[in-house]
Amino acid sequence: MEFTAILFYVFSITTLGSALFMVFCKNIVHAAFALMFTLLGVAALYVLLFADFLAATQVLVYVGGILILILFGVMLTTQGFSSNLKALTTNLLPVSVVMAFVAAGMMYVFYTSSWPVVVMDEPDSTITGLGMLLLHEYMLPFQITGVLLLIAIIGALLMATRIKHPN
Amino acid sequence: MENSFLQWLAQPELTHYLMLGAMLFCIGITLVLTRRNVIMVLMGIELILNSANINFIAFSRYSVITLDGHLTALFLIILAAAEAAVALAIVLNIYNRFKTIDIDEISLLKG
Amino acid sequence: MLQLSLLILLIPFAGFLILIFFGKRLPRQGDWLGTSFLGITLLMSVFLLISKIASIPGDTLSYSFSWVIIGNPDAGGFSVDLGVMIDNLTVVMLVVVMLVSFLVHLFSIGYMKDDPRYSRYFSYLGLFTFSMTGIVLTDNLLMMYIFWELVGISSYLLIGFWYEKKSASNAANKAFIVNRIGDAGMFIGIMILFIHFSTFSFDAIFSGIQAGDLPFQSTAWLTAAGILIFCGAVGKSAQFPLHVWLPDAMEGPTPVSALIHAATMVAAGVYLIARMFPILTAEALLVIAYIGAITALIAATIALTQHDIKKILAYSTISQLGYMVMALGVGAFTAGFMHLVTHAAFKAGLFLGAGSVIFAMHHALHQKHDHKTDAQDLRNMGGLKSRMPLTYWTFLIFTLAISGVPLTSGFLSKDEILAGTLAFSSLNGHYLLPVIGFVVAGLTAFYMFRLFILTFHGKHADESRVSDLKESPFTMTIPLMILAGLSTFVFYSFNPFAASGGWFFSAIERPLSLVPEALQPASAEVFAQAVSALHTPALILSIIIAGAGIFGAVWVYQWKKTSAVQISEKFGALYRGSFNKWYFDEMYQAVFINGTFIITKVLRWFDETIVDGIVNGAAYVFERFSVVNRWFDEHIIDGLVNLTALGTGVLGKVLRKVQTGKIQHYLAFVVLGMLVFYFIII
Numbered sequence: 001m002e003f004t005a006i007l008f009y010v011f012s013i014t015t016l017g018s019a020l021f022m023v024f025c026k027n028i029v030h031a032a033f034a035l036m037f038t039l040l041g042v043a044a045l046y047v048l049l050f051a052d053f054l055a056a057t058q059v060l061v062y063v064g065g066i067l068i069l070i071l072f073g074v075m076l077t078t079q080g081f082s083s084n085l086k087a088l089t090t091n092l093l094p095v096s097v098v099m100a101f102v103a104a105g106m107m108y109v110f111y112t113s114s115w116p117v118v119v120m121d122e123p124d125s126t127i128t129g130l131g132m133l134l135l136h137e138y139m140l141p142f143q144i145t146g147v148l149l150l151i152a153i154i155g156a157l158l159m160a161t162r163i164k165h166p167n
Numbered sequence: 168m169e170n171s172f173l174q175w176l177a178q179p180e181l182t183h184y185l186m187l188g189a190m191l192f193c194i195g196i197t198l199v200l201t202r203r204n205v206i207m208v209l210m211g212i213e214l215i216l217n218s219a220n221i222n223f224i225a226f227s228r229y230s231v232i233t234l235d236g237h238l239t240a241l242f243l244i245i246l247a248a249a250e251a252a253v254a255l256a257i258v259l260n261i262y263n264r265f266k267t268i269d270i271d272e273i274s275l276l277k278g
Numbered sequence: 279m280l281q282l283s284l285l286i287l288l289i290p291f292a293g294f295l296i297l298i299f300f301g302k303r304l305p306r307q308g309d310w311l312g313t314s315f316l317g318i319t320l321l322m323s324v325f326l327l328i329s330k331i332a333s334i335p336g337d338t339l340s341y342s343f344s345w346v347i348i349g350n351p352d353a354g355g356f357s358v359d360l361g362v363m364i365d366n367l368t369v370v371m372l373v374v375v376m377l378v379s380f381l382v383h384l385f386s387i388g389y390m391k392d393d394p395r396y397s398r399y400f401s402y403l404g405l406f407t408f409s410m411t412g413i414v415l416t417d418n419l420l421m422m423y424i425f426w427e428l429v430g431i432s433s434y435l436l437i438g439f440w441y442e443k444k445s446a447s448n449a450a451n452k453a454f455i456v457n458r459i460g461d462a463g464m465f466i467g468i469m470i471l472f473i474h475f476s477t478f479s480f481d482a483i484f485s486g487i488q489a490g491d492l493p494f495q496s497t498a499w500l501t502a503a504g505i506l507i508f509c510g511a512v513g514k515s516a517q518f519p520l521h522v523w524l525p526d527a528m529e530g531p532t533p534v535s536a537l538i539h540a541a542t543m544v545a546a547g548v549y550l551i552a553r554m555f556p557i558l559t560a561e562a563l564l565v566i567a568y569i570g571a572i573t574a575l576i577a578a579t580i581a582l583t584q585h586d587i588k589k590i591l592a593y594s595t596i597s598q599l600g601y602m603v604m605a606l607g608v609g610a611f612t613a614g615f616m617h618l619v620t621h622a623a624f625k626a627g628l629f630l631g632a633g634s635v636i637f638a639m640h641h642a643l644h645q646k647h648d649h650k651t652d653a654q655d656l657r658n659m660g661g662l663k664s665r666m667p668l669t670y671w672t673f674l675i676f677t678l679a680i681s682g683v684p685l686t687s688g689f690l691s692k693d694e695i696l697a698g699t700l701a702f703s704s705l706n707g708h709y710l711l712p713v714i715g716f717v718v719a720g721l722t723a724f725y726m727f728r729l730f731i732l733t734f735h736g737k738h739a740d741e742s743r744v745s746d747l748k749e750s751p752f753t754m755t756i757p758l759m760i761l762a763g764l765s766t767f768v769f770y771s772f773n774p775f776a777a778s779g780g781w782f783f784s785a786i787e788r789p790l791s792l793v794p795e796a797l798q799p800a801s802a803e804v805f806a807q808a809v810s811a812l813h814t815p816a817l818i819l820s821i822i823i824a825g826a827g828i829f830g831a832v833w834v835y836q837w838k839k840t841s842a843v844q845i846s847e848k849f850g851a852l853y854r855g856s857f858n859k860w861y862f863d864e865m866y867q868a869v870f871i872n873g874t875f876i877i878t879k880v881l882r883w884f885d886e887t888i889v890d891g892i893v894n895g896a897a898y899v900f901e902r903f904s905v906v907n908r909w910f911d912e913h914i915i916d917g918l919v920n921l922t923a924l925g926t927g928v929l930g931k932v933l934r935k936v937q938t939g940k941i942q943h944y945l946a947f948v949v950l951g952m953l954v955f956y957f958i959i960i
Contacts, residue, residue, distance in 0.1 A: 008179040012187050019194040019214055028204055035210050038191075042217050049184070049228040054220075054240055061244050066213065066251045073206050073255045077262045089201045090271065090942065096197050102953065103193035109960065110185045117181050117229050129234045130241070138238055145245050152249035159256035196949060200942055208942075274939030 008048055015041030023096070032071055039063050053127050184225035191218035205258050205268040209251065216247045280341045282326055283362050286319045286372065287411045290379075294404035301397025312400035313383040316407065320376040327369040331785050339364040340417050340481070356476040363417030363480070366785045367615070371414045371549055374619055375542050377764075378626045379407045381757035382537040385630050388753040389533050389637055399439060403537070406432035410542050413549065418478035419468045422550070426464070426510065429543050430457050436538060437530040449526035456523040460513020467506030470499060480553065487557050488792040497559065497797055504562035507554055508569075515547025515599045518573040522862050524596055528588040532633030535588060540595050540629050541622035548602045548618050555611060556789045559797040567607025567702070571714040574600030576860060578721040582728075583846070583857040585656050587632050590729050594680065595625055597718060601695055608711060609805050610698025611788035616777060617691035620770065624679040624688055627761035631673040634750040634758065635659070635733060638666060642747040656729065661738040665747045668755045670734050672762040677730045679765040681723035682824045687765050689820075690777040692719060694809075697816035701808035705800050716823050723827025731835040775817060778810075 018037035039062040046055035198211030220240045227236025293315040301308040342361020412425030438450030474493040493499040516524035581593035605614030639653040679688035699712040771780025791798040846853040
């Protein structure tokens with residue numbers, strides 16, 4: 001048992017456990033915090049896969065941005081924590097059973113199929129390579145993504161600020 | 168056989184990450200399908216996107232495609248951010264309109 | 279030259295448009311505008327005449343463009359062209375139209391002075407001049423027909439100008455309807471030519487016939503086409519049997535009668551025959567000649583006994599038009615056309631002179647507040663010589679000209695026509711034509727001098743009635759003097775006894791006949807020889823006969839050696855026939871109008887019993903049938919339709935259950951679908 005294997009299992013259990021907690025917990029704010037742990041676990045797994053830049057991005061964007069956004073949403077739409085506690089879920093049992101079978105099937109498939117594994121050399125840092133790729137081969141997607149973000153920001157602003165309270 | 172399975176467990180590589188991704192994906196789907204709160208549905212979507220990202224990174228670590236997988240994952244994160252912003256704006260609009268974010272009650276399209 | 283001719287065509291039209299829309303707002307209601315426009319076009323046409331005859335007498339200029347193209351002209355289709363053509367006939371006719379139109383405009387300034395629709399009158403004159411110019415300038419039958427109808431409508435508008443008078447609006451209708459009969463024939467004739475040649479152009483039709491390509495390969499069709507086109511001339515030139523509209527048309531203002539119903543429009547028929555002359559067969563020409571002769575005789579005999587000064591002039595016009603038509607029919611082409619020109623001058627003069635007399639009478643009677651006495655009746659006139667000297671002397675010249683007295687223009691042309699009829703009879707043996715010609719010449723001299731003497735000589739029946747009678751103003755006497763000048767021989771030939779040496783005969787030559795050899799009339803050379811051989815006897819005879827006619831009139835009306843009443847009693851039946859215009863109107867009333875009523879009644883009976891019976895029977899059958907049909911519709915068709923609708927409805931009810939409106943259900947379907955693919959792949 002190597003050290004990396006132990007780390008892998010620790011982070012995997014963190015990720016999956018908090019994800020499962022999200023499924024079954026009743027408080028939406030608790031679910032949001034569970035999501036934070038899931039995302040951090042995923043970030044740690046990125047580090048294990050030598051994707052240091054992506055791990056940092058994951059923490060910055062997901063945990064620092066999206067999660068905060070979601071928390072704002074929760075606070076803006078929830079009138080007190082107690083009101084939405086009842087009947088949080090629908091069809092929880094059948095869906096989770098079906099999904100458990102689906103997950104089992106997928107895992108069986110992954111386990112039985114033999115992937116052509118090529119273990120690459122562990123790079124020092126991926127940032128240089130990513131920067132070169134972004135400004136050369138992926139120039140166009142990079143620009144388009146920028147435009148997409150701009151549009152998304154404008155659209156979100158427009159939708160959020162156009163709210164007119166009828167009363 | 169018992170031995171080889173333990174050995175397999177002790178050597179985490181591509182298959183392990185793929186299985187992790189699969190499980191995370193299924194949890195995300197469950198979340199999306201069962202939760203009645205719109206924001207919880209959005210969190211489920213984030214989980215699904217993360218499971219996809221794990222797959223990309225794992226493949227780029229254990230095959231020749233290397234950094235291209237990283238970049239795809241990067242774009243995915245950006246897309247998720249944009250999606251979250253727009254989706255939350257929509258949620259706010261829905262809340263303003265219906266005074267609820269329970270998606271079972273928002274069924275104007277019911278046939 | 280072509281541009282100039284287009285300007286001549288369009289300037290009167292511009293005048294029409296300006297006057298009809300803005301006439302009332304212009305100073306003096308725009309009479310100066312119409313008149314000066316006509317003055318300009320008159321100068322242009324004179325210039326055109328001189329330059330054409332002097333520099334290129336033999337050429338024919340033409341310009342045309344495609345107006346409508348239907349199909350491919352090279353393969354079965356045809357193109358309708360519009361265009362103008364200028365030859366010697368055109369330029370002479372143009373000057374005639376423009377001159378008379380200009381003088382009539384001038385005359386009307388005085389004559390129509392106090393009319394409430396003064397500007398509209400001038401705009402109508404402009405429209406007429408435009409249409410008449412179109413007839414003269416056109417190079418194809420279609421435009422000829424269009425402008426033919428346009429002069430018809432302007433004539434209608436001007437005859438009915440005083441439409442408050444019932445008789446005037448009736449006369450306008452009559453003129454239009456009678457003309458329509460002739461125009462229908464003309465249209466059929468044009469269509470016969472068009473269907474065969476797929477073109478309206480004179481040039482193309484003529485060259486086709488010259489090449490032996492007859493309509494439907496039959497000489498009978500060619501003759502028929504000629505006679506049918508001549509029908510248009512019969513209507514417009516008031517030939518027998520459609521002459522009845524022209525005397526009634528005198529209800530219009532007198533200058534209009536001078537312009538349209540004496541000088542130009544009625545001459546359009548003659549112009550048409552002249553245009554179509556090359557394709558008229560000998561048979562068609564014979565018909566034309568006899569129609570002309572009959573018209574001349576009938577109209578002259580009616581003119582003998584009328585009392586209305588304008589009616590007499592109208593019948594005299596018909597008679598003279600008969601002369602021209604007869605001349606063209608016998609082949610005396612140039613003489614006939616020359617008579618058109620000279621007649622235009624002196625007959626316009628006669629009408630304007632009569633207008634001057636009527637104007638003066640009317641004003642004199644108006645001063646005395648006498649509204650009962652007819653200002654146009656010869657019996658109310660007499661002794662006007664001293665009161666209207668200018669009118670008297672010019673009227674004398676016109677009367678001499680129409681009577682065919684030497685030194686006048688009328689003598690020249692009439693003498694040539696008579697010689698032409700003599701030559702024709704010597705060649706073909708139709709002796710009736712020259713006899714009628716000479717008789718009509720004598721009658722014309724007689725009734726014209728009767729009119730003249732009764733109007734101007736002798737004593738007035740009631741002197742007090744006309745004590746205020748004055749000569750007409752200068753705008754009215756100047757046109758008379760100009761026309762009197764043009765009624766002398768010098769303008770047509772320097773030899774007062776023979777026109778054949780003058781410029782007119784060299785400019786206007788009889789066109790070659792293009793019909794097949796066997797159908798041609800006697801050729802121009804043969805005819806000219808016969809004419810020159812018979813010219814001197816015709817000349818002497820015509821002078822004697824005209825002299826006899828004048829002497830008779832002077833004998834009866836000036837010296838009163840024989841009472842006119844006695845003569846009329848002696849020829850009782852003839853007198854009554856002549857006085858009642860040979861009962862043409864009554865006959866038409868009895869035959870056509872009452873006949874139409876009778877046919878209408880029969881047709882009505884037929885409609886009500888037979889046609890309605892069939893319709894009702896059919897309706898009954900259909901009603902029964904539709905009952906069966908309805909049952910079928912209601913039970914079978916509707917059943918099928920309702921079944922389809924029911925099936926769709928049930929399906930819809932089932933399927934709408936799927937549409938819960940809940941996002942998660944849709945998502946569940948997506949996941950299920952994904953799983954299905956997933957298991958298929960595995």
